[in-house]
Amino acid sequence: MIGAWLSPVVLAALAGRVVAGDPGLPTLVAVVAAAPLIALLLAPQTPDAVTPARGVADVAILIALTLILGANLVVLGDFARSFGVARLHGIVAGALLALGVALSPVADRAWRWAMPLGAMLLLLPLGVVIASTGAPWTVWASVASRPALTFDAKSPWITKGRAFGERTILTFQEVHRVVATAPATWRVIERDVPHVVVREWTLGAGDALTLRPGDELALEAGARVRFEPGRRIPNTAGSGAAWADGRAGAPRGAPLAVLGTVVTLVGGAVALASGAGPRPQGRGPRWVTSVAAPALAVTFVIGATAWGVYGVALAPELAVTPLALAPLVEVGARLPATSWRQPFAALVAGGILALFLGLACTWRMRLREVLRAAEMARGAAPSGALAAGVSAASVALAALLAVQGGDPWQWFVWGLGVAASAAAAPRLAMAGPRGELVGALVGALAFGVAVGAIDFAPTQLRPFVEQPALLAAPLAWAAARLTRARGRPAHA
Amino acid sequence: MSTGAPHNVAIAVLFLLLGGVVLLTVAPFEIGTIRLAGVSLLWWYGVLAVPVAAGTVTVAALVRRDAPHRVETTADIVPPTPE
Numbered sequence: 001m002i003g004a005w006l007s008p009v010v011l012a013a014l015a016g017r018v019v020a021g022d023p024g025l026p027t028l029v030a031v032v033a034a035a036p037l038i039a040l041l042l043a044p045q046t047p048d049a050v051t052p053a054r055g056v057a058d059v060a061i062l063i064a065l066t067l068i069l070g071a072n073l074v075v076l077g078d079f080a081r082s083f084g085v086a087r088l089h090g091i092v093a094g095a096l097l098a099l100g101v102a103l104s105p106v107a108d109r110a111w112r113w114a115m116p117l118g119a120m121l122l123l124l125p126l127g128v129v130i131a132s133t134g135a136p137w138t139v140w141a142s143v144a145s146r147p148a149l150t151f152d153a154k155s156p157w158i159t160k161g162r163a164f165g166e167r168t169i170l171t172f173q174e175v176h177r178v179v180a181t182a183p184a185t186w187r188v189i190e191r192d193v194p195h196v197v198v199r200e201w202t203l204g205a206g207d208a209l210t211l212r213p214g215d216e217l218a219l220e221a222g223a224r225v226r227f228e229p230g231r232r233i234p235n236t237a238g239s240g241a242a243w244a245d246g247r248a249g250a251p252r253g254a255p256l257a258v259l260g261t262v263v264t265l266v267g268g269a270v271a272l273a274s275g276a277g278p279r280p281q282g283r284g285p286r287w288v289t290s291v292a293a294p295a296l297a298v299t300f301v302i303g304a305t306a307w308g309v310y311g312v313a314l315a316p317e318l319a320v321t322p323l324a325l326a327p328l329v330e331v332g333a334r335l336p337a338t339s340w341r342q343p344f345a346a347l348v349a350g351g352i353l354a355l356f357l358g359l360a361c362t363w364r365m366r367l368r369e370v371l372r373a374a375e376m377a378r379g380a381a382p383s384g385a386l387a388a389g390v391s392a393a394s395v396a397l398a399a400l401l402a403v404q405g406g407d408p409w410q411w412f413v414w415g416l417g418v419a420a421s422a423a424a425a426p427r428l429a430m431a432g433p434r435g436e437l438v439g440a441l442v443g444a445l446a447f448g449v450a451v452g453a454i455d456f457a458p459t460q461l462r463p464f465v466e467q468p469a470l471l472a473a474p475l476a477w478a479a480a481r482l483t484r485a486r487g488r489p490a491h492a
Numbered sequence: 493m494s495t496g497a498p499h500n501v502a503i504a505v506l507f508l509l510l511g512g513v514v515l516l517t518v519a520p521f522e523i524g525t526i527r528l529a530g531v532s533l534l535w536w537y538g539v540l541a542v543p544v545a546a547g548t549v550t551v552a553a554l555v556r557r558d559a560p561h562r563v564e565t566t567a568d569i570v571p572p573t574p575e
Contacts, residue, residue: 026524026538030513033543034506037550041499041506141530244532245525258514290554298547305539 002293003115003362004068004272005036008075008355011122011304012324013409018308019318019327021237023246025305027258031265033301037294039269056440058370060422061271065363066394066401067415069098072359073402074411078324079352081165083345088403094356095399101360102367102391115358116292119300121351122328125344126303129310129331136306139313146240149316153229154334157317161226164321169218170234172211179208182224189216227317236319243312260467267473268416271424272366307331324408325352367391413467414451421447421472429480438483443476502553509542 010032017025073094080090133139143149151158161181169189180186180203190197191214201209211217217234219225227233237243311318311327314334318326332344371387401411426439450468457465464471516524516534524534 024517026534027513027517030510030538030542030546034510034546037546038503038506041503041550041553137529137531140535141527144527144530144532244535245522255514255518258517262510286558290558291551294547294550294554298543301543302539 002036002040002297003359005032005269005297006115006119006300006355007068007072007359008079008325008352009068009071009408009412011300011307011328011352011355012075012078013412014301014304015308015311015327016322016324018305019311019316020322021243021246021312021319024257024261025246028261029301029305031258031261033298035262035265035269036297038266039273040289040294042270043273043289055437056444057271057423057426057436058374060418060440060444061366061370062390062394064268064272064415064419064423065367066398067411067418069359069363069394070398070401071408071411071415072356073098073398074405074408075324076352076356077402078326078408079329079349082323082326082329083349087165091399091402094402095395097353097357098360098363098398099392099395101357102364102395103388112358112361114354114361116296118351118354118356118358119296119303121347121354122307123299123303125328125332125347125351126306126310128340128344129335130306132336133310133313136309140244140309143309143313143316144240144244148232148239149236149243149312149319150230150232151227151317152315155227155229155315155317157225157227157320158229161224162321163222163224164219165323166221167219168223168321169216170320171216172213172234173232173238174213176211176231176234177208177228178211178217179206179226180224181205181226184220184223186223187218189218190214191216233317233320236316254463256463256470257467260463260470263473264413264417264420264467264469267420267424267469270428271419272416328352364391367394417467417469417472418444418447420469421476425473425476426480429477429484431480431484435480435484439476439480442479443472446472446475498553498556502549505549506546509546513538513542 014025014029014032017028022028073091076094077087077090080093081087130136134142153159156162161179163182183204184202186201186203186209188199188201188209188211190199190212203209209217232238307327310331315327315330318330328348329345332341332348335341335344367390368387371390375383375386421443422440423443425443426436429435429439431439447468450465450471453461454465513534516537524532524537526533528536
């Protein structure tokens with residue numbers, strides 16, 4: 001289960017949110033760190049017991065595993081783009097790797113070490129950055145005291161210009177002269193209250209456009225742009241203090257939204273934690289569960305946040321093109337010692353690859369556990385063909401999801417949310433098989449309705465729609481308890 | 493004390509730690525933005541204190557669970573030596 005946590009999507013989300021100046025970041029870090037630990041503490045103490053089949057809850061786990069794999073494939077696609085490789089190639093390579101792990105019988109034994117190896121490989125270059133740049137808290141304080149987050153003269157956005165991978169709207173905070181390094185048509189939205197004027201400009205290579213404060217520049221995918229050195233970076237916090245205090249984004253952590261995050265992440269971790277299935281090869285020695293797993297999870301979460309801090313310090317313009325894992329790639333490219341850059345990039349790429357393999361290994365083990373339980377419930381012998389078929393279907397669905405794109409953190413959270421609502425909450429109700437089934441059905445239904453209402457829910461209900469488990473999990477728990485209460489024989 | 497008790501205490505401590513983050517975010521006068529050694533209190537607490545404390549508490553509880561429990565058997569009772 002720790003594999004789902006020590007995965008590329010969590011690293012990308014934490015580092016990316018630091019760069020973006022997300023006001024809810026400290027809360028998110030705390031919850032992301034605590035959730036797998038709570039699941040470890042709640043995990044069954046009897047490894048020899050057999051995981052019972054749970055019907056709807058098991059289907060929810062399968063959906064969750066597919067969503068989590070899809071989220072990580074989205075991140076791999078973005079990571080490939082950071083190295084100039086097509087997004088689709090990154091996704092396909094990731095899907096093939098996952099399929100290889102899923103179908104390989106040695107995966108449990110050999111590849112479970114991939115996850116700690118990946119974490120180590122990513123912490124090693126972080127150590128180099130700390131040695132050359134300073135401690136994270138010093139760097140944080142230095143960024144927080146900057147009067148403005150501006151383009152550095154050595155940034156590639158200044159020296160030769162860069163292309164936007166997807167359609168982007170930039171909002172400027174001060175006068176800024178932007179140069180088109182390739183012919184393009186730009187759309188400028190001028191917000192001179194009460195009028196909003198949209199102008200289209202056809203520019204040739206080298207043509208410049210001067211934007212005023214409040215202007216928005218809409219650029220199509222592939223537009224190549226060069227910015228002005230020393231100017232404030234569009235779409236970022238106005239100053240270092242605004243970044244540090246999270247004044248750039250949404251209001252900091254409304255209690256209901258925070259509660260939703262806690263329910264989703266903790267519930268999802270509990271649901272994804274291994275049942276007590278017979279996994280002699282998958283369960284490591286006791287010290288791995290007791291000491292190494294919690295220590296690794298905590299170090300990884302803090303390390304991911306530190307990557308973001310160095311990202312905003314060395315390459316604050318990352319917020320312009322929020323590619324997943326871009327901070328890890330860009331920080332290496334900005335190191336003072338150029339001889340370190342190649343090994344640095346190799347370590348980062350190797351670390352991400354190892355983390356993904358670790359995730360795929362965990363994903364395979366949990367998937368097989370669910371399938372084995374279902375087969376034992378039917379009285380059938382474990383079938384390798386069925387496991388291979390379901391694994392392949394899950395990988396294919398995850399890859400399709402990843403090709404569609406979207407926010408990988410959203411997919412990850414939905415995966416955890418559906419597992420929390422339809423698996424963890426009914427199980428925690430301890431309502432017996434019938435109560436658990438009813439709870440799982442109610443949780444899955446409520447989760448689906450909340451996700452479906454995302455486009456037209458009123459503002460007051462936004463926390464329930466953004467974190468559907470906030471509504472679905474308590475409903476599932478209550479439904480399970482009510483079913484148990486009704487099922488009890490009346491005492492004379 | 494049963495082996496489940498340290499677990500329950502550890503889980504309660506973890507939720508208390510998370511509650512502290514929520515309190516800091518909604519506390520009046522933006523207490524969370526107060527700087528200690530250049531870094532905001534919310535960052536110190538949410539990004540460093542909670543993960544480290546949560547990890548320590550979890551390790552302590554899990555190690556305690558996994559420690560072998562001594563059970564007194566008849567073999568432990570040494571018969572009195574005849575004088």
